[in-house]
């Protein structure tokens with residue numbers, strides 16, 4: 001009998017990926033990507049159009065992978081998802097549009113005979129990093145937004161309604177000019193510490209201290225014009241040790257530290273896996289800044305924040321592999337909102 005294969009998706013705020021996950025080897029054997037049809041990319045599209053475009057891109061990805069009629073589908077979604085596969089919000093996709101979306105039911109219209117599992121993207125990715133079935137860990141993504149999930153005894157803890165695990169929408173900046181988050185509120189962690197925030201923080205700093213920017217290596221490269229700054233340039237200068245870029249990165253790293261310290265204070269988890277495009281682009285020195293900010297936010301009981309934070313090693317594949325492992329595991333433990341027989345991967 002062939003090993004079952006799962007069509008896996010990781011929907012991101014900027015880019016969506018899909019893959020074919022092989023249950024036997026625990027690996028993604030083929031993958032494809034598409035730019036996500038988000039409200040940033042299509043600012044004039046209506047809320048309903050954006051939702052239909054998302055499902056159209058999911059279908060295109062399946063066709064590109066040569067699996068237009070999959071039997072097993074596991075999709076990680078960038079927002080809180082309840083046990084019925086309904087997404088409560090998706091600010092990185094749909095901005096302020098706050099209507100819940102029945103993602104699992106909509107996928108079932110695409111593929112009526114498939115077994116479908118929809119989960120939060122970080123709940124999926126966390127399964128990629130678990131070293132054993134009972135491990136406690138916190139997985140964090142620092143990309144177009146910020147997300148996290150705490151896993152206790154190997155399970156993501158999100159509460160009965162599925163609203164937990166959303167530090168990206170915790171308010172950390174109460175100043176009058178706090179940046180506006182994709183969700184529409186001001187000063188959320190996702191607005192001050194994410195990939196989308198880096199350029200914003202750089203422009204803020206350049207406006208506040210124009211002479212320091214003009215004297216910096218980026219100021220020389222851009223001939224004193226901060227409007228040309230982008231994340232790739234800032235990350236490159238930061239990795240090369242540029243002091244001005246380091247000050248910009250301080251501004252995105254520092255608000256995250258106390259929030260992680262709060263998680264440690266509450267549940268005591270001591271392994272924090274940080275993934276996402278910005279975290280990987282900035283690298284280990286960024287993690288050190290987050291660790292310093294976390295360490296000074298709580299009392300010292302012997303914990304070592306420089307050891308507790310690590311970069312997620314799977315890169316872009318974490319969300320896909322995690323979605324595959326989550327569905328395999330859900331079938332094994334018979335604990336999702338699907339009839340057990342639909343999730344029996346051995347049939």
Ligand SMILES: [Zn+2]
Nearest residue numbers: 169181183188
């Ligand atoms: Zn928000």
